[in-house]
Amino acid sequence: MANGTHTELYVSEQVVVLCTCALSFLGSSLIIVTYAVWSDLRTTPRKLLVYLSVTDWLSAVSYAFGVWRSFRADSLDCVVQGAVSTFANTSSFFWTVAIAVYLYVFIVRSSQRSADSLVLVFHLVSWGVPLIITVTAVGLNKIGYDASEVSVGWCWVKIQAKDHILWMLLTGKIWEFLAYLTLPVLYILIKRHIHKAHAALSEYRPILANRPQANSFSSMADVKLTLIPIIFIVLRIWSTVRFVLLLADSRVRHSPVLVTLHGIGNTSQGAANCIMFVLFTQPIRTRLCAALCCSCCCCCSKCRAEEQHGSPQEPPPQLDSSAQRDEDASSRAQADR
Template sequence: MSSGNQTVVHISEQVAVLISCTLSFLGSSLIICTYIIWPDLRTTPRKLLVYLSLADWLSALSYAYGVWRVFDSDSVDCVAQGAISTFANTSSFFWTVAIAIYLYVFIVRSNQRLADSLVLFFHLVSWCVPLAITVAALCLNKIGYDASEVSVGWCWVRIQAPDRVLWMLLTGKIWEFLAYLTLPVLYILIKRHIHRAHAALSEYRPILASSPLSHSFTSMADRKLTLIPIIFIVLRIWSTVRFLLLLVDSPARQNPVLVALHGIGNTSQGAANCIMFVLFTQPLRARLSAALCCCCHKGHAEAQHPYDPSHRPLLGGDTPAQREDNTS
């Protein structure tokens, strides 16, 4: 494996990845804000989604800084950025799988108590394991400049490290591979269970089964369960392809299209989650639309009736004109 090469990151690739980072930052922020604003939506699955969004939010920030700088050496900010993105990205993998496990236990096993008891375990694994791996990599001087061979401008595992493949696996790739295997299996099992339950319900409640509203909600849930693992794999597969090409020392890993897809895919998870779990969720979409309309109407009303200081009530509550009327 050659370690002296360097993948050139073009301006167009930088712009595309920075836009992707911005969308993920905004998407993750929207998920967090909706959770804070509307307490009645604070279910456990959405709480887990907020934790995932925190990881994606931090990941988007660190990747944005890295692709903006396009590092060319083991500088202090390169190591810091590489450590933050390593922790956030690995944590994102764990939280993505944690949500799937929670839904499996809650829906398929029909055990809410067990599912809720797993949340503490999810915290321990999804925060502590990435932190321990990142600290170990930092202490052993494994994080730094990687010549964009398996990144797009940002820093990750030092390309000069003799055991770089091992640390690339530990700091991300092995968890990525496990997610590729785990997510489709869990969501297929959840989908099968929902289809069987819906079929049984339809047999005894034909009116409900023929209800357009019920069919609409079921179809949307079914599409989401299908899209979650597909979107994850579609976004992440490009970084996996480049990693495998690096293992065989193929120059194809430096292809500009592949580099751009890698950069956009790695930084789009927050935006994809926002689209699926906010914009494609009818109750949240309705509330956001209402809030937006309210702001628009308020701004229009203020434009129609601009603020006039001369009509401001005094401490006693009378306007100047009223005071003149009272004294006459």
């Protein structure tokens, strides 16, 4: 699998990762489009989700380009792709944690005003810090060909740089570790607060028991709060494992299974967010189904109209007989003359 310091990629690995990139591209685009189309869904948490989807969209595009090119040496497009993916990936970590912090302040601290006041801080940190890190790394010539040692075909930190471990930490890994620690803690605190609130309203349960729809919404929200940190960790852990194996100088990091899991995990965040916050959100799912049905009906109606318009129509019989009578009369008049 390894050729010197270069991890060879199989075509099957590239195809799988390109497919997950495409799914993340579509998923992130769907989140952005639904937010733009339906104004009543433009809540602050969903707005933060849109910002996260923008970073996932950029990640999917840059990773797809890197996997497709499968770089073998430093080049201008390698540096550009590495810079874009570094910025987008790091920003994605910050926005993921920012959403958890917002929900914690909004739900646990019961202060929407305080939560909304944090949005500006989220912008400054989630866009500013990754931008500063990426510009600095590019300026110091640290971004480039990494021989797929901790990537899957795309460019990141130059593997030949003497301080490449430090820059791998600064351009992603340290923020990834912090997200591993922060997300579970915040979502556990949110879940505990919600469960305590439900227990405090236990005397109203006989009334609420007759409202299965409300119970299903509450159950789905509880499932999402559980899945968000779990999915993040499950997707990202493979890149962390390969980074640790790089530190240990273990050749296991070249394993085709581990490389494939790394590629799928790093490129699937947009698709996972779409599944949780679009396909598993009933109001949005209902609207999407209605929009698809409407589009299909309109398409069928248009096709029928085009078929009727395009088919040759015979003139009405009365018009044919009238024209024939006029022609016969004209012939008799000419014969009389």
